[in-house]
Amino acid sequence: MSTTLVTTIAELKALSAKLLSAAPDPAGRGGGTLGLVPTMGALHAGHAELARTAVAENDVVVASVFVNPLQFGDPADLERYPRTTDADLAVLDAAGVDVMFAPSAAEMYPGGEPAVRVTAGKLGELYEGASRPGHFDGALTVVAKLLHAGRPDTGLAPADAAGRQSYRAYFGQKDAQQLALVQRMVADLNFPVDIVPVPIVRDGDGLALSSRNRFLSDGERDAALVLSHALRLLRRRADAHEPLDIPSAEELVHMTPGVELDYLEVVDPDTLAVRAENCQDTPFTGRALALIAARVGSVRLIDNVTLG
Numbered sequence: 001m002s003t004t005l006v007t008t009i010a011e012l013k014a015l016s017a018k019l020l021s022a023a024p025d026p027a028g029r030g031g032g033t034l035g036l037v038p039t040m041g042a043l044h045a046g047h048a049e050l051a052r053t054a055v056a057e058n059d060v061v062v063a064s065v066f067v068n069p070l071q072f073g074d075p076a077d078l079e080r081y082p083r084t085t086d087a088d089l090a091v092l093d094a095a096g097v098d099v100m101f102a103p104s105a106a107e108m109y110p111g112g113e114p115a116v117r118v119t120a121g122k123l124g125e126l127y128e129g130a131s132r133p134g135h136f137d138g139a140l141t142v143v144a145k146l147l148h149a150g151r152p153d154t155g156l157a158p159a160d161a162a163g164r165q166s167y168r169a170y171f172g173q174k175d176a177q178q179l180a181l182v183q184r185m186v187a188d189l190n191f192p193v194d195i196v197p198v199p200i201v202r203d204g205d206g207l208a209l210s211s212r213n214r215f216l217s218d219g220e221r222d223a224a225l226v227l228s229h230a231l232r233l234l235r236r237r238a239d240a241h242e243p244l245d246i247p248s249a250e251e252l253v254h255m256t257p258g259v260e261l262d263y264l265e266v267v268d269p270d271t272l273a274v275r276a277e278n279c280q281d282t283p284f285t286g287r288a289l290a291l292i293a294a295r296v297g298s299v300r301l302i303d304n305v306t307l308g
């Protein structure tokens, strides 16, 4: 099998319907399942893991590669975002993806900038949203469009008895805020799709994989390790049911030359509301998510870890 490249929504829908019609149907559900992996390209091993997870769970898998102008505040950032179509196709092919959907901006936004958009609300203004105003509105708007574009008109099995949809979209846990917002959008606006979170992939030394790591010099890459070190420190304390002592983890980052901490927050894993209790003076209990963002040189990096 090799991955077929398509660039229009019409081609995408026709091809996935054709592939689904050829999918085996041992459970007699009258159709197959489709996994969608939305990306902006510059694919790395983290994306490959998303794709492999989708391939393992579905009859047909589509990965989209579209650098979405709506989610970039700074035109220079959009300009310098890496475009690596051939290499992306090779990554998707190796993962067993059936279709790579790489539309132009005109295909996604035929009327130019959309006048009506999805809004991420208050959660979209926190954490990453605080330093990137409008970013999550742009990301959710394109995700909504990709979810519609990727859904084939025919060939999908009905939801199973447990209510699991036959249409699934895969998102990395590294972008925890994006994942939480996509889950809210799908629930709040009744999108008939299951959102499947996929764990963060790390290099051997702990650095979370990101398309932005390629912009780090060797020295900056070493310095960037402090993000995962600070999170690991919190995890060790959470595992030992000790107070988290967030300021001491922040201090670790502040002490690293070339790294400027933006935020280190311990939040509720579902709502992402800051978790005030059990963080400072009392032993840690329950579950939480620790989120960190920092600028390393000129590169902004994020990471997170589940606690409890």
Ligand code: PAF
Pocket: 038, 039, 040, 066, 068, 071, 139, 142, 143, 175, 178
């Ligand atoms: O996470 C990304 O790569 C992008 O934000 C997404 C979900 C593909 C939307 O452009």
